[in-house]
Amino acid sequence: MQYALIIRESAEDFVRRGDPAYRDGWTAYTKALVQAGILTAGAGLTPPETGTIVRRKGEDHDVQDGPYPEGKEQLGGFYVIEVPDLDAALEWATRVPVSERGSVEIRPRLQTA
Amino acid sequence: MTSDAGRAAEKVARQSYGKLIAFLAARSRDVPAAEDALSEALAAALRTWPERGIPDNPEAWLLTAARRNLIQAARHRNVRDNARSMVTLAFEEAEERMNDVENAVFPDERLKLLFACTHPAIDRSMHTPLMLQTVLGVDAKTMARAFVASPDAMSQRLVRAKVKIRDAGIPFAIPEQHMLTERLAGVLSAIYAAYGLGWDGLDGEEDSRTGLTGEAIWLSRTLTTILPEEPEVMGLLSLMLYCEARRHARRDIDGLYVPLEDQDTGLWNEIMMAEADALLRKAGTFDCFGPFQCQAAIQSVHVSRRRTAATDWEALVTLYRALISMKPTLGAKVSHAAVIGRVEGAASALTLLDGLEQRAIASYQPYWAVRAHLLSELGESDAAAEAYRIAIGLSDNPTICTFLTGRLKAVISRSA
Numbered sequence: 001m002q003y004a005l006i007i008r009e010s011a012e013d014f015v016r017r018g019d020p021a022y023r024d025g026w027t028a029y030t031k032a033l034v035q036a037g038i039l040t041a042g043a044g045l046t047p048p049e050t051g052t053i054v055r056r057k058g059e060d061h062d063v064q065d066g067p068y069p070e071g072k073e074q075l076g077g078f079y080v081i082e083v084p085d086l087d088a089a090l091e092w093a094t095r096v097p098v099s100e101r102g103s104v105e106i107r108p109r110l111q112t113a
Numbered sequence: 114m115t116s117d118a119g120r121a122a123e124k125v126a127r128q129s130y131g132k133l134i135a136f137l138a139a140r141s142r143d144v145p146a147a148e149d150a151l152s153e154a155l156a157a158a159l160r161t162w163p164e165r166g167i168p169d170n171p172e173a174w175l176l177t178a179a180r181r182n183l184i185q186a187a188r189h190r191n192v193r194d195n196a197r198s199m200v201t202l203a204f205e206e207a208e209e210r211m212n213d214v215e216n217a218v219f220p221d222e223r224l225k226l227l228f229a230c231t232h233p234a235i236d237r238s239m240h241t242p243l244m245l246q247t248v249l250g251v252d253a254k255t256m257a258r259a260f261v262a263s264p265d266a267m268s269q270r271l272v273r274a275k276v277k278i279r280d281a282g283i284p285f286a287i288p289e290q291h292m293l294t295e296r297l298a299g300v301l302s303a304i305y306a307a308y309g310l311g312w313d314g315l316d317g318e319e320d321s322r323t324g325l326t327g328e329a330i331w332l333s334r335t336l337t338t339i340l341p342e343e344p345e346v347m348g349l350l351s352l353m354l355y356c357e358a359r360r361h362a363r364r365d366i367d368g369l370y371v372p373l374e375d376q377d378t379g380l381w382n383e384i385m386m387a388e389a390d391a392l393l394r395k396a397g398t399f400d401c402f403g404p405f406q407c408q409a410a411i412q413s414v415h416v417s418r419r420r421t422a423a424t425d426w427e428a429l430v431t432l433y434r435a436l437i438s439m440k441p442t443l444g445a446k447v448s449h450a451a452v453i454g455r456v457e458g459a460a461s462a463l464t465l466l467d468g469l470e471q472r473a474i475a476s477y478q479p480y481w482a483v484r485a486h487l488l489s490e491l492g493e494s495d496a497a498a499e500a501y502r503i504a505i506g507l508s509d510n511p512t513i514c515t516f517l518t519g520r521l522k523a524v525i526s527r528s529a
Contacts, residue, residue: 001282085284086234087292108281 025097
C-alpha cells in the first residue's frame with residue numbers, strides 16, 4: 001500500500017531549517033527511505049509565508065496572500081512511501097525527525113481504478 | 114435439549130464464526146465483507162444447532178451455509194467490486210482448507226483479528242465493542258445496551274471502525290516482538306473492559322455464562338492457549354477468575370450489595386480461586402511483572418481472607434504502589450488511598466485523595482464513595498453526607514445506590 005507521510009512543522013521549525021543539526025536529520029531520513037527502496041514521491045515545501053491562496057468565488061476567483069492564519073502547525077512537506085501495511089508505515093513515521101512541536105500524519109493514498 | 118446444551122451449541126457456533134471471520138478478514142482485510150458473508154450462517158446456526166445438535170465439523174457447516182448466501186448475493190452485485198472478490202477468494206481458500214485431509218484442523222487466526230480490532234489507530238472506545246462483534250458475533254443492539262449508546266450510533270461507529278481497518282491498511286498479524294508487549298496490552302485492556310461492563314451488570318445479564326463476563330473470560334482463555342508464554346495473559350485470566358469466584362457473594366438474599374469485606378467467604382467459588390492461584394503462580398515464574406499480574410495479586414490477597422480470616426492491608430498497600438508505578442490510573446490511586454485508610458488511618462488517606470487532580474475526580478463515583486467513608490470514620494458527618502450524596506448521584510447501578518443510601522442514612526442519624 002502507498003501512504004503519504006504528511007509533515008507539519010511549527011513556526012520555530014521553519015526558522016530552524018537553516019540550522020545544520022535540523023537539516024541533516026531530514027537529509028539522513030530521506031536517504032534512509034531511498035536506501036530502503038520505498039520512497040515513491042515527496043517534496044519539502046518552503047515556509048507558509050511564501051504561499052498564495054486561490055479561492056473560488058462564484059464565477060470569479062479570489063487571490064490572497066498565504067498562509068492560513070489558524071493552527072500552530074503548518075504543512076512543511078510530504079513523503080509517499082510504499083509499504084505492506086499501516087504498522088510498517090507507522091514504523092517509518094516514528095523515525096521522521098520532526099520536533100516536539102511538529103507532527104506526522106499517515107494517510108493511505110487514494111486508490112484509483 | 115437442555116439449556117446447557119443450547120448454550121454449548123451457541124458457544125461452538127460463535128467460536129467457529131470468529132475463526133472463519135478471522136480467516137477471511139486476514140486475507141481480504143475486509144471485515145464488513147467477511148461479516149456479510151457469514152452473518153446469516155451464524156444466525157442459522159444459532160437457530161438450528163441447539164435443537165438438532167452441534168454438527169461434527171462446525172466450520173464446514175457454517176461455510177456451506179454461507180456459500181448459499183454468497184452465491185445469491187453475488188448475483189446482485191457489481192462484478193467490478195474488488196473488495197468482494199477478495200473475500201470470495203479467501204472464502205474459496207477456506208473451503209479448500211476444509212476439504213484438505215492433511216490439514217484436518219481449521220486454522221485459528223482470531224488473535225490476528227484481536228490485534229487489528231485493538232490497533233492504536235482505532236478509536237480506543239471502540240476496541241471492546243469491535244472485538245466482541247467480530248470475534249464473537251455479538252450484535253450491535255446488545256452492544257449498544259452494554260455501552261450505553263443508541264443502537265444506530267453504535268452500528269455507525271462499528272462500521273466506521275471496520276472501514277478504517279480496511280482503508281488504512283491495518284495489518285491482520287501478530288505484531289513483531291518489539292511491539293508485541295505494547296500491542297498485547299491493548300488486547301488485554303479491551304478484554305478486561307468487556308469483563309468490567311459485565312461485572313457492573315450494564316449488559317443487563319445476571320447470568321455470567323451468557324453475559325459479557327463469560328465472553329471476556331472465554332476470550333482470555335483462548336488467548337492463553339494461543340500465547341501460552343505471556344505472563345500478562347495469565348495475569349488477566351487470573352484476575353477475572355478471582356473476581357468471578359466472588360460473584361454469588363456480592364449480593365445478599367434480598368439482592369442487596371454486599372461489600373467485599375462483609376462477604377461470606379463460604380460463598381466464594383473454590384475451583385475458580387484455585388485456578389486463579391495456579392495461573393498467578395505460573396505467571397510469576399516468568400519473572401516479568403505487569404499491571405494485570407499486579408491486579409490479580411491484589412485480588413489474591415483479598416481472597417486469602419477465606420483461610421486466614423483477616424486481610425493483609427500492608428501487602429495491599431505495597432501492591433497498589435507497584436500498580437500505580439506501572440499504570441497510574443485514577444482507579445488505582447483511589448483504591449490505594451482506601452487501603453492506606455486501613456493501615457495509616459482516614460486522615461492520611463484523605464490527604465492522598467486531596468492530592469488527586471480535581472477535574473478528573475469530579476465525575477468519578479468510587480472517589481466520592483471512598484471519600485465519604487473516610488470522612489464518616491473521622492466523624493465529619495456533614496462532609497461525609499455531602500460526599501455520599503455526590504456518590505449516589507454518580508452511580509449508574511441501582512444496587513450500589515441502595516447500599517450508599519443506607520450508609521448516608523446512618524451518617525445523618527449519627528449526627529442528629
